[in-house]
Amino acid sequence: MTDILVLGAGYTGVTAAIRVARKTRRTGGKVTLVNASARFTERLRLHQTAAGERLADHRLDDVLAGSGVTFVQGRVTGLDVGRRAVELDDGRVLGYDKLIYALGTVTDASVPGVAEHAFVYDDHAGTVRLSERLDTLTGGTVVVAGGGLTGVESATELAEARPHLRVVLVTRGRPGAMMGDGARAYLDAALRRLGVEVRDGAHITKVLPDAVELGDGELIQADATLWTTGTKALPLAADSGLSVDARGRIVVDAALRSVSHPDVYAIGDAAAITQRYGVLHGTCQGGIPTGLHAADSLAATLRGRTPKPFRFGYFHQPVSLGRQDAVIQFTRPDDSPRRWYLTGRAAVTYKETVSGSPITTFRLLKRGLVPVWAFAMTAGL
Structure with missing residues (x-):
């Protein structure tokens, strides 16, 4: 039995947990997902909540049902990479053999007030x-x-x-x-x-x-x-002794493993992931593919295989402009703008199709399927 601990239940963490549970089911993987809240938050839609819209309340127990992932509610307060142990705010200590770090970032509140x-x-x-x-x-x-x-x-x-x-x-x-x-x-x-x-x-x-x-x-x-001016990584990673960059993100190799502690995988906003055009900046567009790849890398390692290198290219910049309007800027893999863009109701439909509720994505992952758009971000780069 291999204890696999996933920290953080955002888009990337849930993706990684469901994927790695399925990929390691036959090789003895025991997957536990830790999150401070029992609710899955669609962070891409928080501006709608701010405007007064009440969105569906997705409970993580329901999201994970049938995936083989065990959910533990608790806020992570300590990480000991030497002992391979995580401490929660209620004093519980969870051990692991492999760790997927998906705690993301928080708002940079360095400006006074x-x-x-x-x-x-x-x-x-x-x-x-x-x-x-x-x-x-x-x-x-x-x-x-x-x-x-x-x-x-x-x-x-x-x-x-x-x-x-x-x-x-x-x-x-x-x-x-x-x-x-x-x-x-x-x-x-x-x-x-x-x-x-x-x-x-x-x-x-x-x-x-x-x-x-x-x-x-x-x-x-x-x-x-x-x-909304910027974010920063939690100090937890740096305090634990993991190698981090200037912004506190965990530095990883091509398989998304920590360069200093290869039993730790880092994904999404928490990771400093280098591609040929530079270091990825945090978006859901890139986050979910990193969750998929880390899960696949970990599963390959447990089977004694060499993980494939992570390859990713940006595809679009979707922006809602209220409920009835939007603009989609299509991009090159390095996120620089192409000539093509989409506006109006067509853009609204496009955005809802691509970045709609991730619950559908999670359901596909439980069945061993991956959304077509996730392939588009990583294919042919």
Whole structure:
């Protein structure tokens, strides 16, 4: 019997757990998945929760039913890679033979006042608190910090669902700066149509209880501030002695094994994964393929085989612009924009098809199947 412990039940962790349980069923794999919450959170849809939409409540016991994976609820507080042991917040200690680290990242709250006064998307409960705060407002201003895809989706969702509120998007660069000219122009038009006030070329130096302070000293009144400007790895990996990069992500080899402790696999946002065009940046688009590959690598190792190297290429940048609009920027494998993009209802349909509820993906994995789009990200690169 090989004890395989998976830490973190986001998209990547659940994917890896279900896949490795199926792959090691005949070779004595015993898979345990640890997560702080009993709920599976669709982080890609947290902006919808913030806007007031109540999404389905997926319990991890139900998600994992029939997969052969045992679920343990608990927050990881310690990792001893020498003893191969994980400590939980209630004092329990879980041993392992192989570990898949999928704890992801949390919001970078290094700017003064963020931790005390801003709302973040670190979990479902925190997002519900933002929604409840907005429910109390009959007017006023919501500041969204960050012009990346998460910030744009949040600003447009809030502006559409809560038109009585002033929504201000504050960003150092242009919103959706990673997109091509055509897609970015469409995104800009959607922001104007929904009445989002864009303050580009600005950065927030302090978050106050009722305002944000910009670099030039200007104050923007804020009845609620949502912070989406960046994330950072948990200190757990570095504290354990695993080799990490400058951002605290576990450095892995081509099989997604830690370069310092090969019994540990790291996936998703928690891993520094090098491809020929550079290091992957965290997205669900890349996260699920890393979960699949780590599971396959681990299973191959247990069978005495050499794992295949991980190969991945980006394919698109899907962005919702409220419930009735979206823009899809198609990309080269290195995530640079191609000429082609999709807009409007066709883009909405595309986005829902590709990044809809992952529950369907998990059901396919239990049957030994992999979604076609996951193959598309790794084939022919």
